[in-house]
Amino acid sequence: MRQIATPSMLSNPRGFSLLELAVCAVVVAILTGVLLQRLLDYRERAELAAVEQLAGVLRTALVLKVSQLRVRGKESEIASLAGKNPIDLLAEKPRNYVGEYFTPTPEQVAPGNWYFDRKTKTLVYLISREKKFPKGTTKRISFKVELSRLPTIPAKQSGTPDARTVALTQVNR
Numbered sequence: 473m474r475q476i477a478t479p480s481m482l483s484n485p486r487g488f489s490l491l492e493l494a495v496c497a498v499v500v501a502i503l504t505g506v507l508l509q510r511l512l513d514y515r516e517r518a519e520l521a522a523v524e525q526l527a528g529v530l531r532t533a534l535v536l537k538v539s540q541l542r543v544r545g546k547e548s549e550i551a552s553l554a555g556k557n558p559i560d561l562l563a564e565k566p567r568n569y570v571g572e573y574f575t576p577t578p579e580q581v582a583p584g585n586w587y588f589d590r591k592t593k594t595l596v597y598l599i600s601r602e603k604k605f606p607k608g609t610t611k612r613i614s615f616k617v618e619l620s621r622l623p624t625i626p627a628k629q630s631g632t633p634d635a636r637t638v639a640l641t642q643v644n645r
Contacts (some may be wrong), residue, residue: 519584523597523613526566528584531640533561534617538637553638554619556576557595559586583611592616592641616643 488496535555541549557572559565570581572588581587583600594614622638 480636519600527615527640530558530561530615532555534558534638534640545634550636550638551619554617556617557588558595558615558617558640559588590615614643615640624634 537553538550540546559569566586568584569586572590573580573588573589576587581598583598586595586597588595592614594616596615597613599611599613617638618641619636621636
C-alpha cells in the first residue's frame with residue numbers, strides 16, 4: 473500500500489545535522505589528503521622512470537653506433553666516442569635537454585632537466601623530487617661515456633687486438 477504525503481510531513485523536512493556535516497567534511501578532507509599523497513608518489517616514480525628510460529635509450533644508441541663502426545671497419549674510431557655527449561647520438565633531443573655548459577649555474581639549468589657538462593664530460597640530470605631516487609643520490613645524476621675492454625677470450629690467437637667498446641655508466645659523486 474502506498475502512503476500519501478500529508479501537509480505535516482511536507483512542512484518538517486529532515487536534513488543534515490551539523491554533526492553529520494562535520495563528519496562528511498572530515499572524511500572528504502582525509503580522502504583528499506590521501507589522494508594528493510598518492511599523486512605526489514606517482515609523480516616521483518614517473519621522474520625516476522623517465523631518467524631510467526632515457527639512460528636505456530642512450531645505451532642502446534651507443535651500442536648501435538659501436539656496431540656501425542665495427543661493421544664499417546672503423547674500430548679505431550670507437551675510442552673517440554669516450555667522453556662525447558651521448559645526446560648527439562639521438563635523432564631527436566629530449567624536450568628537457570637544455571644543452572652543453574661548462575659547470576652551469578642553477579639559473580641556467582632548472583631541476584628536472586638534462587645538460588652536458590663539458591668540463592667533466594658528463595651528462596647530468598638535475599632531480600626535482602628526491603624521495604624515490606636511490607639512497608645517497610645527490611640532487612643530480614651523472615652519466616659518462618667511458619672506454620672499456622670486453623672480456624678476453626682464453627682461446628684467443630696471439631697478436632689479436634683486445635676488443636674495445638664504450639659504455640654509458642652512472643658516475644655519481
